[in-house]
Amino acid sequence: MxxxxxxxxxxxxxxxxxxAKTLKPxxxxxxxxxxxxxxxxxxxxxxEGLGVSSAEEVTSPTFVLMHLYRGRVPVYHFDLYRLETEAELETLGFEEFLNDPSAICCIEWPEKAGDLIPANALTVHLEINGxxxxxxxxxxxxKHAKGK
Ligand SMILES: Nc1ncnc2c1ncn2[C@@H]1O[C@H](COP(=O)(O)OP(=O)(O)OP(=O)(O)O)[C@@H](O)[C@H]1O
Ligand SMILES: [Mg+2]
Structure with a gap:
């Protein structure tokens, strides 16, 4: 940690x-x-670190649940705050995005996706101190398997 x-x-x-510069697709x-x-x-x-030129436009995808930014590596940005049921994630094709080996997938409010998020995901926890x-x-x- x-x-x-x-x-x-x-x-x-x-x-x-x-x-971002150290992340594998x-x-x-x-x-x-x-x-x-x-x-x-x-x-x-x-x-920004992945070369998205419109990083200023990164905002929470309130109504669509997901944004896609095109950089050297594509970035999927999910905000699940307003998600009501896990079934909505299926409609969205959430797991396909999660399993895309060529992209980086960022998820706000991941707690809402329960077990769908792979165990090898990186977690960033932010605490407000002031x-x-x-x-x-x-x-x-x-890690999924030894040596990986
Ligand atoms: N050290 C800091 N790191 C990050 N944001 C900070 C910091 N200090 C102040 N801020 C402010 O806190 C706010 C963080 O907003 P941001 O939208 O990134 O939060 P969020 O966790 O995505 O919120 P939400 O749950 O509503 O989506 C911004 O207004 C930002 O300017
Ligand atoms: Mg947010």
Whole structure:
């Protein structure tokens, strides 16, 4: 587990941008944290790090549940806050997106997807410490098999 503290949204974005450069396509990132903790801000940095030129347009996909950003590696951005049933995820083809080996998949409010998210997903937990201070805890998921 890696823990870091950021002191502005710019800091959080920069931390995400750095992390993005180390990610392998096919990675799923769960973003946990309260409203306004910085999940979307973090995804902006991920998109930026992956060469998405319109990273400024990264906003929570409130009505469509998912956005796609085209960078060197495509980024899927899900926000499940308004999800009412897991059945909606099936309609959306959620699992196909999760299993896309060529993309990075970022999920806000992953708790809503229950067991659908693979155990090897990376988890970023953001904690609000003050108006501009956040603690980020980055945890690697369980690996599927030995040596992978
Ligand atoms: N250190 C920080 N890191 C991230 N965001 C910060 C920080 N300090 C202040 N902020 C502010 O907190 C807010 C975070 O908003 P953001 O939309 O990223 O949160 P969120 O977790 O996606 O919220 P939601 O659950 O509503 O989707 C922004 O207004 C941002 O400017
Ligand atoms: Mg958000």
């Amino acid at each position: 890696k823990t870091l503290t950021t002191f502005s949204s710019h800091d959080t974005r920069l931390a995400a941008k750095r992390l 096919g990675t799923v990132i769960r973003l946990e944290g309260n409203l306004g903790s910085g999940k979307t801000t973090f995804i902006k940095g991920i998109a 108006p501009e201070q956040r603690t980020l805890r980055i945890t690697e998921g369980k």
